[in-house]
Amino acid sequence: MYEWDFSVIYQYRWLFLQGLGVTIAFTIAIIIGGVTFGLVASSCLLSRFRLLRVVALAFIEVFRCTPILVQLVWAYYALPILAGVEMTPVTASLLALSCYGGSFYAEIIRGGIVSIDPGQSEAAAALGMTPGLAMRRIILPQALRRMVPALMNQSILQFKNTSLVSVLAVPDLVYQGQMVAHDSFRPLETYTAVAVGYFAILFPLTLYVRHRERVSGAKR
Amino acid sequence: MNTSLPMIEITALRKSYGDLEVLKEINLKVETGGVVSLIGPSGSGKSTLLRCINLLVVPDDGAIRVGKTAFSFGQALQPPRSRTLADFRSRTGMVFQNFNLFPHMSVLENVMEAPVHVRRLPKAAARDMAMTQLEKVGLADRAAQMPETLSGGQKQRVAIARALAMEPEVMLFDEATSALDPELVGEVLQTMQKLASDGMTMVIVTHEIAFARDVADRVVFMRDGYVVEDGPAREVIENPKSEATQSFLSHYHKARSAH
Ligand SMILES: Nc1ncnc2c1ncn2[C@@H]1O[C@H](COP(=O)(O)OP(=O)(O)OP(=O)(O)O)[C@@H](O)[C@H]1O
């Protein structure tokens, strides 16, 4: 019979908190990076120019259809060999996770934009707005409002995806958990604590997204 | 007195969508202050012609002049740049069947939007301009409301005010009353009639034959991408010359003689 002993968690609390801090900081960075990538990629997808559309589509599908773990390893180990680009584990992780998330954000943003009634851009054009101004003032504000739940869902996934950066020895919550598990010989308690940490942050967020979805659903 | 140029001049205009030729050699002039009504069966090209006048649809061939701005189109010619198109469209007003108000802005913001962001008027001046136009359509007291809280007729009047706030040289109406409940049609037609009597140059696509007869100076009947008949409103509607116009109007005349 296994004797659970959660006192180790308290003993290593600072390591856990450090890890959590890294995870949160990473998530914020890759959400910003991902949304930026996504905005650029989705505007390319909607561009008049075929070349831009093709490049954006290729980018999106490559990152959507390959495992994020492979992308991380590839960014850190293969890019230096192939392209001579040396990166720290943190930079490589940020890049890979931003591109991975960005490819999903791009589809969400594109979908939000095309869901807006074409009559809106027509009315804007008829008033003398250039396509860029119409996008900024008329289409995006309406589209963003519709996209919020989907963007937040994707960001929740991004939060969990940060756990993979531990393979590049970035000291996030999972990495610190591994360290503690080794050190304390209490892997079950340690990983349970890690899971509780993720849950405590994500569960309130998912409740909020659900609430937002209900509100915007009722409005439509 | 007829030495002045017409406000709108359309010459040998053509437009195709793929293999479908929607406009075939259209010629049309509208005098300054003139009100022309476009009528014709569904699919005859009325909306396409109207959208060509403000270049929401770019024609394949021919020429368009509105006020002082002229464009020629053809295979050998570059299509106008989007900046040029935007400038041109800012001087024509268009009203759509489905209103197309901006749902994320209040009534006042809808009307102020283009004056502020396209004409770059100071906010205060744009607000004054917007309130003047809202008063003109009788909706100044609704300025703070959101579009979704208005009736269809009120929405369409806001859309008219929004177009007028750019002080356009011409106003284009595409079935402005077709999406309205019958009891709301009157208030919009009244607004349009007032605009016409104020001297606005207008092109109106409509199924309201009686309105076309009473408010327009001229009626243009289209079928299959051609202008079939073009003449004084009363004449075209009461005594159409072409057989196509007669049969199109027979419904209207039958309904009227039944009363
Ligand atoms: N963007 C488009 N792409 C392809 N075909 C189009 C497009 N717009 C219009 N058409 C076609 O062109 C023809 C003329 O359309 P248009 O909308 O000008 O007719 P209309 O006279 O306004 O008809 P309605 O009274 O039904 O509004 C129709 O056959 C229509 O299907």
Ligand SMILES: [Mg+2]
């Ligand atoms: Mg039409």
